[in-house]
């Protein structure tokens with residue numbers, strides 16, 4: 060039985076269609092920051108999250124699905140190659156690179172809007188951003204910080220690390236930085 064003092068485990072949950080190469084890259088990069096990372100076998104995308112009229116998935120439905128799978132003291136990052144959408148500022152169908160509960164136990168990152176050239180590194184940066192939200196981190200004004208607000212674009216190539224303040228929050232939550 061997990062105790063409330065146990066460090067959090069990050070579970071990577073691939074969805075069918077995401078290349079193994081992408082899962083392995085995100086796993087390797089996450090493990091450089093955080094030692095307790097597990098990789099789950101791939102699952103089919105839940106039909107309940109499919110928005111058939113627009114041929115895309117609801118990001119909020121996907122994180123609800125992942126939240127139900129999350130064990131105590133675990134956080135889940137789902138990885139998908141599909142177009143994911145959510146409602147933002149009254150726009151009902153806003154395309155996103157990722158989404159995470161803030162705070163919560165589930166998040167999702169998608170390769171769909173990422174640039175071909177730096178796709179794997181960008182996927183890692185979206186994943187770490189959404190995981191930051193699950194730990195309660197809000198958006199950050201530091202341009203090189205993983206918690207920068209994408210503001211509808213893709214600034215991930217400018218992101219280098221968590222800034223000092225964001226890192227301090229995660230260290231309090233027992234994140235083990237090298």
Ligand SMILES: [Zn+2]
Nearest residue numbers: 188192198208
């Ligand atoms: Zn965000």
Ligand SMILES: [Zn+2]
Nearest residue numbers: 199204222225
């Ligand atoms: Zn920051």
